[in-house]
Amino acid sequence: MGIFDIYLLEALINGVLLGGVLALLSLGLNLVFGVIDVVWICYAELIMLGMYAMYFLYSVYHLPLVAAAVVCILGVAVLGVLLHVLVIAPLLGAAPINQLLATGGVLFFLQSAATVMFGVEFKNLGMRLPVLKLSGMFISYSRLLAFAFALVGMVLVYLFLTRTYTGTAIRAISQDRQIMVLMGVDSRRIYLITSALGGGLAGLAACLLVLQYDIHPFVGLSFGPITFLICVLGSLGNFAGGFVAAFVFAEIIALGGLYSDLEWGYVLAFAFFIVMMFIRPQGLMARRS
């Protein structure tokens, strides 16, 4: 029984660590959705490009890891702005589903652009972070690091949104898109800042994911869907909801994976999502109207 408990605890802790990364992943998407009211289906592909950027900067051009990370975050932020200007801005007035499909087109484009440019071989940074041994449990440093940075990133975004003038404007516009424009908020500027921020968060996620996972053009498909489900489960646009949902999902995946294969963890998580949608269609943290 003792050994069993250790495995359970290990799975629980790994679930919490995974939850941190998932929460970070969903944060950028949530921000963009909450403010611009657009779902970036290609969000995970931005992260994939960020991971390639890390690979090339660190492994090929031998930049220091921190410098590579900064360039990567800035680069993906620029990609976010480009995505907004080229694809989202012309469609702001269109049906929501058209925006969803257009970013679906960007998903195809980015995936295949990566295939064409970088090939389908798996790549990785070629560095192995040690594994922390704690009273019989194995916890990888890269996960711990990702979890810590995810928390820091989320706190920074929270402070930005609540303590700065621009952040306040962003929150205001997410509450009412029409009125705030009349109040003198330049919505185009806010949208650009939000897209850059969303992209930057994708970049940060890329820097952390690249420590744990191999890079290939289709890596986005392995965590993209789960990120959307987390955002929806936590009510699209609701940061606290996304945060809670990320940890719920991560625990389901980790515990499901403990008792059976990892795939069954995902099946459980997806099924949980569908059932939750029926019980609370507006998400976990929805305000009762």
Next chain:
Amino acid sequence: MTRALPWLAGAALIGLPFVYNSPYPLHILVIILIWSFAYTSWSVMGRFGLTSLGHGGFMGVGAYVTALAWNKAGLTPWLGIPLALVAAGGLAAVVAYPCFRFKITGHYFALVTLALSGIVLQVITATRDHTGGSLGYTPERYQGGSSLYALQFTSKTTWYLIALGVWAVGLWIWYRVDRSMLRYALEAIAEDEDAAAATGVHVTAEKLKITVLSAVMTALAGALYCQYQLFISPDTVSGISVSLQMVFAAVVGGIYVAYGPTVGAVITIVLAEVLRISFGTRAVGWDNLVYGILLVIFIVFLPKGILGSLLDLRRVRRPEVVPGT
């Protein structure tokens, strides 16, 4: 003349393999017809604003249930396919009913169905002891050759005629829906659910009908694909990328016109083949690169798709055809 045109075109399509019987072009035609049918199945519901990203799941159910029934239970596809259709229809009803009952629409509906695709893909991968997982699955050959009992044919011509027939049935269903009260009910629902309900439309029931119909058709496409290729893998018949591929091809062709999804299938498959032949392995990825850009451009500039926009052009030239709009 215009009235005779569909019959002439149909006769030409049926006669084609007897005049021109080269295996490779015939294979491409069969693939185009099967996918056209799948895309048409999607657009049957997609045109009413019900954007499902779960159709990859239904197609996977259709393919895998048929194959598993044949291999494990020795059940002929003549019984296996109906079983698969019932399974897909049931799955659609189980997921869609609560969605419609609790008014999960738009983004939320798309993402719930996306989760469904994910579930089907992961279940197929997880039950690898029975389904072969991501390595794929092969229905056993029945005594080597062709057999009506096993629905396995070595002749491409036979498959071409079967696929043509199923595709034609798909179009026929599209027209039946187009001419039915269901269409008016669903268009009203797409405009405004509450207003439609207020005028006496049973919103949940009407949406459920079209969803189950569409899912069953998609599963048939999956079963057909399985019987024709005699090899299925989770990535080719199920999952999120297949779902997106369906939406994409239908949108490019035009989801509001009957032949739109077919045009979409022709464009995407021919493009992929041309690139593959002319560039070989270097072409890996280029087809999707072009698709992706096309999809964005289409949604921004031509939301009605290629065929839809062309038909609009013709209508502008002949304004008397426009029926009371």
